[in-house]
Amino acid sequence: MSAGHTAVTAPVPDGPVIVCETPQDECGVRDVLDRLGDKWSVYVVVELASGIRRFKELQRAIPGDISQRMLTLTVRRLERDGLVKRTVYPTVPPQVEYELTEMGHSLTHLVKALADWSIAHRPAIAASHAAWDAAHTE
Template identity: 50%
Template sequence: MKPEHTHVPVPPPSPHQDSDCRGVASILGRVGDKWSVFVIMRLGDGPRRFNEIKRMISGISQRMLTLTLRGLERDGLVTRTVFPTIPPRVDYELTDLGRGLSKPVEALGKWAFDHRVEIESARTKFDGRNDDH
């Protein structure tokens, strides 16, 4: 006697699924970028000036900070306010949307900081194992 096979119908793909994934991937690409994470964390306490942010994030170049802030502003996460002083003063601040993202980003940053030694150890072990091949 042959075993009975049941056919489970697979629903057709949602017409929005691919575009939804691309949209979410684009957002995660921005907020998951290391420089964006650092900037969002630094702006969590309130508005800051460009050079203040740059001093707080070791290793970021002026160009990269400019690009990161511009991208965060484009996505509605940061506002840029220019004060009419001489020289002009520019402040960057999280929007309500950015503040909503601040807590998960803080948690991600804290997790990375708390587990950096374990991860470095795992990487060293992995790399040593793969060097033998």
């Protein structure tokens, strides 16, 4: 216990929300975090929640400067995970469209909940940052 830590952590009243049977099990969280914890995947999911997008439409709609290569890697990973469907039309040049699968759409509710939580707690997090930074200036 650190010198500044004097409080005892209280148990969760109704028990933990997630319980891993073994440390190796990781409750399936690792796979989700590997996919959605990167910089671009959530942006792609959010944009595709609005409907089908062609590659360049998707690239322009994502905030920040995502490169063509990074967007290609991101949608491929999401496609491999079964969250995105890629359709190629035999035109010259080939037209490619992306859309969320049913499983991808089910993820949008979780992303929305996380965004709502972030918005609701933004002032408290900012205040915590300010207090911590003030206490730890060296």
